[in-house]
Amino acid sequence: MQLLPLYEQVRRSILAGIQSGQYPEGSFLPSEPDLMARYRVSRITLRRAIGDLSAEGRLQRQQGRGTLVTPSKIQQTLVSLSGFSETMDGLGRTAGHRILSQGHDANAPRVRERLAAEDLIRFDRLLEDGGRPMTLETLWFDAARFPDVIEPVAAGGSFYAALRDKAGVTPAHSERQIDVGFASTEECQALKITTAQPVYRIEKTVMDGAGTPLAFSKLTTPSHLVTYSIKT
Numbered sequence: 001m002q003l004l005p006l007y008e009q010v011r012r013s014i015l016a017g018i019q020s021g022q023y024p025e026g027s028f029l030p031s032e033p034d035l036m037a038r039y040r041v042s043r044i045t046l047r048r049a050i051g052d053l054s055a056e057g058r059l060q061r062q063q064g065r066g067t068l069v070t071p072s073k074i075q076q077t078l079v080s081l082s083g084f085s086e087t088m089d090g091l092g093r094t095a096g097h098r099i100l101s102q103g104h105d106a107n108a109p110r111v112r113e114r115l116a117a118e119d120l121i122r123f124d125r126l127l128e129d130g131g132r133p134m135t136l137e138t139l140w141f142d143a144a145r146f147p148d149v150i151e152p153v154a155a156g157g158s159f160y161a162a163l164r165d166k167a168g169v170t171p172a173h174s175e176r177q178i179d180v181g182f183a184s185t186e187e188c189q190a191l192k193i194t195t196a197q198p199v200y201r202i203e204k205t206v207m208d209g210a211g212t213p214l215a216f217s218k219l220t221t222p223s224h225l226v227t228y229s230i231k232t
Contacts, residue, residue, distance in 0.1 A: 010039045010049035018058060018069055026132050028066040029059070060224055062194050071132060073227045083160030083171075084127050084135070096128035097156045100190070105140065114205065115213050117142035123153055126190055127219075133191045134225055141215040159215065172209040178202050180223065187220055198223040 004012075014035075017023045029035065029050075036046055050067055053059040060068045074087070088095035105111070105122035112120045121143040127135040139159060143150055148166035153159050163169045179201045188195055202219045 006041060007045045007048035007052070010041055010045060011052050013039060014049060014053060015058065023069045025069050025071040027069050029069065031066070057224060060197075063196070065194075070224050071129070073225060074129070074134075083158050084137075085158035085161065088129065094130045095158075096131060097153075097158070098126040098128060099154060099156060100124040100126055102154055104143065108140065111140045111216050114216055115140065115142055118144035121150060129225075134221065136187055136190055136220040137217055138219075139215060139217045146214075163214065169208060169214065171206045171214060173207040173211065175205045175207075176202055177204075178228070183220065183222070191220070191222055193222050200226065200228070 003009075014023070014029070018025070023029055030038070032043060032046060036043060039046065041049075050059055050061070054061060054067075057073070058070055060070050062068055074093075084097075085095040101124045103122060105120045108120060108122070111117075117140075119142060120140055123137075123139045125137045125139060126133055127137055139153075141149065141159075146163065146167050146169075149159070149162040152162040152166060160171060163171065180198055181201055182195060183191060183193060183197060183199045185195065187193075187199070188197075191199075193199075200219075200221045200223055202221070204217050204219065205213050206215045206217075207213050
């Protein structure tokens with residue numbers, strides 16, 4: 001029986017370690033010298049194995065930090081009206097909304113016009129998956145129209161849930177515009193990624209059954225964390 005190439009043996013061993021939890025998702029692999037000693041291979045062989053796993057999306061090299069064990073991608077449907085909390089609950093994950101800043105926004109005339117808002121309020125939030133940064137979101141809605149929604153959102157709650165529970169409104173439609181780019185320095189710090197990591201940039205308008213805009217948001221999500229699909 002022909003033996004597998006040494007780098008492939010190491011690749012499979014590291015992959016088995018990821019699947020068994022020896023190398024937990026969201027953690028960093030041990031240093032190169034430690035891994036070379038553990039698997040008794042050269043630096044070239046180890047880097048070939050890690051390179052293959054990186055190409056498969058299981059690992060991610062981060063300059064100055066090490067090699068990250070990439071969390072499993074979240075599967076999201078672009079036509080879904082589920083909010084972040086609902087999506088995560090459906091996947092058996094724990095959603096979190098960390099408020100970074102909030103306040104009435106007088107410097108977003110285009111958003112004000114889009115929402116026909118009397119009193120535009122803005123929330124900058126970090127959406128988390130089990131405590132891990134996943135998405136940076138800027139959310140706007142009309143504080144005059146939805147005054148009872150402000151407090152639960154400010155407390156880290158779901159905007160969709162607050163709309164339903166406090167305002168009796170259920171989102172019925174949404175429009176999304178998606179681009180791909182690279183994160184700014186500030187975004188990298190919040191999301192714990194490098195400037196070389198591609199991100200999805202999404203602008204989303206949520207509407208009620210009559211087509212009236214309820215909220216507008218901008219979201220930035222590292223591409224290695226999410227897979228988007230479209231149902232027709």
